[in-house]
Amino acid sequence: MRTSQFPLNTVKETPSDAEIASHKLMLRAGLVRKLAAGLYTWLPLGVRVLQKVEAVVREEMSRAGGLEVLMPIVQPSELWEESGRWEQYGPELARLTDRHGREFCLGPTHEEIITELARNEIKSYKQLPITYYQIQTKFRDEIRPRFGIMRSREFIMKDAYSFHLDDASLQETYERMFEAYRRIFSRLGLDFRPVMADSGSIGGSLSHEFHVLADSGEDAIAFSTESDYAANVELAEVIAPSEERAAATTEMEKVSTPDQRSIEEVSQFLSVAPSNCLKTLMVKAEGKKAGLVALLLPGDRELNELKAEKIEGVASPLEMATDEEIKAAGSVTGFIGPVGLEIPVIADHAVLVMSDFVSGANEAGFHLKWTNWERDLPLPTIVADLCTAQEGDASPDGKGTLTIARGIEVGHIFQLGTKYSSAMKANVLNELGKGQTMTMGCYGIGISRVVAAAIEQSHDDRGIIWSDALAPFKVALCPMNMHKSDRLRETCENLYNELIEAGIDVLFDDRKVRAGFMFSDMELIGIPHRLVLGDRGLDSGNIEYKARGDSETQEIPMNEIVEFLKKKLVG
RNA sequence: CGGGGUGUAGCGCAGCCUGGUAGCGCAACUGCUUUGGGAGCAGUGGGUCGGGGGUUCGAAUCCCUCCUCCCCGACCA
Numbered sequence: 001m002r003t004s005q006f007p008l009n010t011v012k013e014t015p016s017d018a019e020i021a022s023h024k025l026m027l028r029a030g031l032v033r034k035l036a037a038g039l040y041t042w043l044p045l046g047v048r049v050l051q052k053v054e055a056v057v058r059e060e061m062s063r064a065g066g067l068e069v070l071m072p073i074v075q076p077s078e079l080w081e082e083s084g085r086w087e088q089y090g091p092e093l094a095r096l097t098d099r100h101g102r103e104f105c106l107g108p109t110h111e112e113i114i115t116e117l118a119r120n121e122i123k124s125y126k127q128l129p130i131t132y133y134q135i136q137t138k139f140r141d142e143i144r145p146r147f148g149i150m151r152s153r154e155f156i157m158k159d160a161y162s163f164h165l166d167d168a169s170l171q172e173t174y175e176r177m178f179e180a181y182r183r184i185f186s187r188l189g190l191d192f193r194p195v196m197a198d199s200g201s202i203g204g205s206l207s208h209e210f211h212v213l214a215d216s217g218e219d220a221i222a223f224s225t226e227s228d229y230a231a232n233v234e235l236a237e238v239i240a241p242s243e244e245r246a247a248a249t250t251e252m253e254k255v256s257t258p259d260q261r262s263i264e265e266v267s268q269f270l271s272v273a274p275s276n277c278l279k280t281l282m283v284k285a286e287g288k289k290a291g292l293v294a295l296l297l298p299g300d301r302e303l304n305e306l307k308a309e310k311i312e313g314v315a316s317p318l319e320m321a322t323d324e325e326i327k328a329a330g331s332v333t334g335f336i337g338p339v340g341l342e343i344p345v346i347a348d349h350a351v352l353v354m355s356d357f358v359s360g361a362n363e364a365g366f367h368l369k370w371t372n373w374e375r376d377l378p379l380p381t382i383v384a385d386l387c388t389a390q391e392g393d394a395s396p397d398g399k400g401t402l403t404i405a406r407g408i409e410v411g412h413i414f415q416l417g418t419k420y421s422s423a424m425k426a427n428v429l430n431e432l433g434k435g436q437t438m439t440m441g442c443y444g445i446g447i448s449r450v451v452a453a454a455i456e457q458s459h460d461d462r463g464i465i466w467s468d469a470l471a472p473f474k475v476a477l478c479p480m481n482m483h484k485s486d487r488l489r490e491t492c493e494n495l496y497n498e499l500i501e502a503g504i505d506v507l508f509d510d511r512k513v514r515a516g517f518m519f520s521d522m523e524l525i526g527i528p529h530r531l532v533l534g535d536r537g538l539d540s541g542n543i544e545y546k547a548r549g550d551s552e553t554q555e556i557p558m559n560e561i562v563e564f565l566k567k568k569l570v571g
Numbered sequence: 572c573g574g575g576g577u578g579u580a581g582c583g584c585a586g587c588c589u590g591g592u593a594g595c596g597c598a599a600c601u602g603c604u605u606u607g608g609g610a611g612c613a614g615u616g617g618g619u620c621g622g623g624g625g626u627u628c629g630a631a632u633c634c635c636u637c638c639u640c641c642c643c644g645a646c647c648a
Binding site: 303 | 572577581582583584596597598605606607608609610639640641642646647648
């Protein structure tokens, strides 16, 4: 391709509403343009990158046995009513009515549609297992679209759905997909981690997220320094401490702590480490008018709401008690403690090994120092994992410690089971000739988000740095003042044709622009390999080569350049 | 949804407080010069100042209203 035929649409100035690197660079490099909040038009250069992602995804999906389909974006409400999601989904589901008054929605995902397809097309266990996939636009009316392509309302997704006679078959396909995902993200040149998205406590791994590691990521991930263990911080298990509780040393003492409410304030005021203060939180109990439950955790820890609301007896979603409710329960906000408290108590397992700790006295302006289990209050009967994992915690699999990094979720695979197939009666006849509900898996990749994530992970102050696999063009051919030298023009034209014949995606910058302008453009749009040809260089028989990430240029003999590039592009 | 901000040429912004009929830089276009790191000079085109209403002799500017877009928030003992 030639720049004279392929306008670059680059801009020097950053649009004021772009916050993160990928958003700024995608606008500056001319990959996308904003149409409205969360809606973007993809320009020719951006489309080329999207197509690179799609090509790799298609190859790996079909390698894993997937069959491509294409389902409508507009979906009838009836199917969503069958699955129950017409009610469940909130305003994020964009609904519309056609001229006949029939209700539809813009598909945020396609489980209902594929299940409808499967129940009509698949009648016998002999047709199973089967995996369908599509690359299609989705629409989710996000509360707050932001970060450009990263969190837009309309986006491109690859979604795959598998159907099985039993869970063993589902597990098999799930593992194949897991491998396919690994291959896809590796081939795209991304630094990523598969992350357990469900605690895995019930029957193995039901869901994995694939995260591209980048500081701007929206999710925090905990992964082991020693093993493959990786989990969303929200879900990472914090294992019970191995040490024994130390013996009590001093009599419990009620001390005045006027206006010292937070753990931080109390620990400073009393000169006690936060880890030796007991944090007591009151939350609503499960069921209407069920009162409150107290949650106990070490003062240097944060409550993990997801873990808390899963515990029996705790309201889900989690709701903190109001000041009035705390008063009614016999305590005071800021001075809550378990001693003498009359409501159910659930303790994090780490608090059981605390001794001589500080707790609230349930009286305004007072705390209790040197509190000890069994002596001053009974050991809590309900013990659970309540805290959010922190850097340095022991890895739950027993190998190494946890590191916390930020990630961008680009893929998610689930074992759905029969959630949709039973609601929508997707049955097949089994070997016995009896109807049986199919079991399902679903597997998504945010195609457009991958592009943004790749930029977040790989850019510098000059622009994007594409991997070979994602680059819209692999090689930039930059002639210096070609309009002045017929000899140079001829050489460039020949080289251009040679590269095309060699199957190398080359962008020939045949614009009549200055060198600096050309270089800046090519660096901004992130072309991984650059060739510079000048009249002077022709005499020496060498071509100047520079990789986008390198700081030094190298001279390559003219007659070796095609081979040289071929080798580079393979490696 | 709540709070804050914003809207002026394709992009980035000034002008608004203190009303007098719109400006700067970049980009675009033309010409000359220049030509290995986003060139210089000269010239040209481009705006219902987010929409509607009001106050006023006169509104980008003041008032009311609607809209857009952006940012922050939904872990506190």
